[in-house]
Amino acid sequence: MRVAGSAAFCARLLRRQLVLGLRRPVEIGNPLLFFAMVIALFPLGLGPAPDTLAAFAPGILWIVALLSNLLTSEGVFRSDFEDGSLEQLLLAPQPLYLSVLAYVLAQWLLTGFLLGLLSPLFALMLGLETGAIPALASSLLLGTAVLSLVGGIGAALTVGLRRGGMLISLLILPFYMPVLIFGSGAVQAALAGAPAGPYLALLGAMLCLAVALAPFAIAAGLRISVDA
Amino acid sequence: MGAQPTPGGLLLEAEGLGLERGGRQLFSGIDLRVGQGDLVQIEGANGAGKTSLLRILAGLSRYGFSGAVSRHAPQLFLGHHSAVKGLLTPRENLAWHIAGEAEFSADEIDQALAAVGLYGYEDVPSHALSAGQHRRVNLARLYLSRAPLWLLDEPFTAIDRSGVADLEARLALHLAGGGSVLLTSHQLVAVPHPLLRLDLATGLLQ
Numbered sequence: 513m514r515v516a517g518s519a520a521f522c523a524r525l526l527r528r529q530l531v532l533g534l535r536r537p538v539e540i541g542n543p544l545l546f547f548a549m550v551i552a553l554f555p556l557g558l559g560p561a562p563d564t565l566a567a568f569a570p571g572i573l574w575i576v577a578l579l580s581n582l583l584t585s586e587g588v589f590r591s592d593f594e595d596g597s598l599e600q601l602l603l604a605p606q607p608l609y610l611s612v613l614a615y616v617l618a619q620w621l622l623t624g625f626l627l628g629l630l631s632p633l634f635a636l637m638l639g640l641e642t643g644a645i646p647a648l649a650s651s652l653l654l655g656t657a658v659l660s661l662v663g664g665i666g667a668a669l670t671v672g673l674r675r676g677g678m679l680i681s682l683l684i685l686p687f688y689m690p691v692l693i694f695g696s697g698a699v700q701a702a703l704a705g706a707p708a709g710p711y712l713a714l715l716g717a718m719l720c721l722a723v724a725l726a727p728f729a730i731a732a733g734l735r736i737s738v739d740a
Numbered sequence: 741m742g743a744q745p746t747p748g749g750l751l752l753e754a755e756g757l758g759l760e761r762g763g764r765q766l767f768s769g770i771d772l773r774v775g776q777g778d779l780v781q782i783e784g785a786n787g788a789g790k791t792s793l794l795r796i797l798a799g800l801s802r803y804g805f806s807g808a809v810s811r812h813a814p815q816l817f818l819g820h821h822s823a824v825k826g827l828l829t830p831r832e833n834l835a836w837h838i839a840g841e842a843e844f845s846a847d848e849i850d851q852a853l854a855a856v857g858l859y860g861y862e863d864v865p866s867h868a869l870s871a872g873q874h875r876r877v878n879l880a881r882l883y884l885s886r887a888p889l890w891l892l893d894e895p896f897t898a899i900d901r902s903g904v905a906d907l908e909a910r911l912a913l914h915l916a917g918g919g920s921v922l923l924t925s926h927q928l929v930a931v932p933h934p935l936l937r938l939d940l941a942t943g944l945l946q
Contacts, residue, residue, distance in 0.1 A: 514842035514886060515814070521840060528828075528836040535827045596821025597838055599800055603817055604840025611838075739801050 521606045522614040529618030532591075539587075540622050543580040547627060550576045551634045562639040569638040570648070570699035577627055577652055577695075578659065578688055584623050585663025586670070586680050588615055589734065593671045602738055608731040613723070616664045616730070624656025640699075647702035647712070654715040655695040661719075661726035662687045668733030672740055691718060749776040750812055751889045751920050752797060757807035759792055766792060767940045770807070774889065774920050779911070779933050782924045784940035790924040791820065791893055793940065797922065798891050816887040818895060822874040826867030830858055830877045833866060834884065844884050852883035855910075857903065872898045879903075882910055890914065892923040 516524065533540060554572055558564055592598040601611055631652050632645045640648065666684040673679065698711035751774050758768035766789035774780060782790045795801045797809055798817040816839070824833050834849045844852075853862055856876040861869065866877065875898045882890065890911075896904050908931050911921055915933045929935060938945050 516840055516842045520843070524836055524843070525838060528832075528838070531832070531836075532825060532827050591825075592838075594821075595825065596819050596823040597825065599817065599819055599821070600823050600837065600839040602800060603798060603815075604838060605814070606840050735802065739803060 515605050518606045518610050521604070522610050525611055525614040526618050529615060530621065533618065533622040539584075540626065543584050543623055544626060544630060546583065547576055547580050547630075547634060550579075551637050554638065566639045566641065566703075569635065569640040570644070570696045570703065572638060573631065573635060573640070573648060574652075574655075574692055574696040574699070577624075577631075577656060578692055580627065581624060581656055581659040581663060582681060582685075582688075584619070585660060585667050585684075586677055588619050588664055588667045589671045589737075590667075593737065598671075598734065598738055602735060608734070609727045612664070612668075612727045612730045612734070616660050616727070619664070620657050620660040624660055625653065627656060628653035641703060644699050644702040647708035648699045650712055651695045651698040651708070651715060654712060654719055655691045658691050658715065658718050658722045659688060661722040661730075662691075665726055665729045665733055668730045668737060670737075671734070672737040691715065694718070751775065751778075752809070752811055752813070752815070752922070754797060754809045755807055757793065757796060757805060757809070759789055759796070759805045761789070761792070767943060768806075769943045770938070770940070771943070772797075772938065772945065774922060776888070776918045776920060777915055777933075778920045778936060779915055779929075779931060780920075780922045780936045780938055780945070781929055782922065782938045782940065788940045790940060794891055794893050794922070794924055795819075811889075813889050814887040815889040815891055816881065816885045817891045817893075818878055818881065819893045820897075822878040824866050824874045824877045827865065829863045829865055830869070830880070831862045833877055834880055837881065839881075839885075841885060841887075848884055849880075852880040853877075855883045856880045856906070872900065872903070875899055876903065879907060882907075882914070888919045890919065890921045890923075892921065894924055894926075896925055896927055 555565060558568065589598060628649050631649050635645050635648055662684050666680040669683065670680045694711050694714045698708040701711055702708040754770060754772040757770040759766045782793060784790050796805050798815065799811065830853055831849055834844060834852065850862060853859065856879050858873065858876055866874065895907060899907065912931045912933055915921060936945055
């Protein structure tokens with residue numbers, strides 16, 4: 513039997529996942545729409561005074577980004593589990609670590625990456641100082657990647673459950689906290705005129721740790737879910 | 741997987757397999773040696789554990805059973821679910837399959853789809869196809885795969901009569917070429933090839 517090389521196989525998985533995602537544009541649009549709607553609600557709730565909004569903006573933007581990630585991370589493996597594709601993936605001779613990484617990368621490109629790119633727009637809606645926008649975008653790009661990896665663990669563990677949504681939140685929300693703290697910290701530092709670099713470096717370190725460890729946990733979670 | 745068949749041509753060995761589910765012993769003491777050119781049909785009533793046994797042999801179930809399985813050859817597992825994505829066309833489903841085999845050429849894929857009676861449906865989104873056609877897309881993998889050992893769970897489900905005949909012809913060809921097939925099915929398999937029956941209730945291979 514000819515076996516695909518690991519890199520070629522990952523590229524195939526990535527392409528497949530991206531095409532699947534792009535054929536359901538609603539699923540890509542929903543988290544962004546959710547983000548935009550919630551951001552639009554804050555001026556109504558907090559009052560439209562630009563000073564108040566700008567002061568809360570880093571926290572608001574980061575919390576909404578986290579919640580929108582929580583909404584989407586549940587579904588990464590769901591359809592593949594239901595139609596039997598996941599069984600085939602687990603039986604594939606390629607290392608599951610890399611396959612899982614390709615899945616999460618595709619999910620991140622369609623959610624966190626887009627969110628990071630569009631975040632300057634949302635930041636302007638809240639009157640965030642333009643000087644803090646680079647810190648916001650880069651912290652979101654790094655942070656959402658960590659969130660997607662951690663969220664993948666929860667998704668893998670709950671993929672076999674009918675209503676895993678609440679459980680996944682309970683499972684992974686604690687692991688989201690450090691990302692939230694340092695992510696919004698980076699933006700607040702930039703607002704205060706301090707360098708955001710150290711915060712971004714910490715987020716980068718978390719990303720390295722998550723890339724190294726999360727795929728193992730996701731792979732194990734998938735094996736357990738398919739075995740059950 | 742990826743290992744070479746043993747000198748004796750053994751592709752799969754299982755010793756003393758037993759499974760208990762919900763306090764009931766489904767089967768026990770199953771010994772199985774599948775060599776090149778063997779056709780084995782796993783038989784048992786509904787709920788006897790046929791699918792569970794196949795999943796253990798494939799390596800999908802790793803815990804909760806007794807006994808040992810050693811796999812000496814790459815295998816192709818087709819389960820209950822068709823593993824066909826509704827958003828992809830049949831051609832894309834086969835080209836971007838996630839079972840880890842090397843890429844199939846466009847010609848190979850077109851020929852396989854034609855062989856399962858899906859000529860003209862190559863580029864139709866799969867969600868527009870019927871359940872039987874989904875099964876056929878999945879069965880097209882039998883025409884593409886180079887894996888010597890096939891594990892097929894109820895391959896004849898939802899397939900019409902001519903499809904069954906085609907499938908049996910394909911199985912015969914694979915067996916004649918030195919491949920092996922392990923399948924669960926409630927119906928008689930009309931393949932001109934010696935058939936071994938594994939009765940789960942008694943654990944005997946005849």
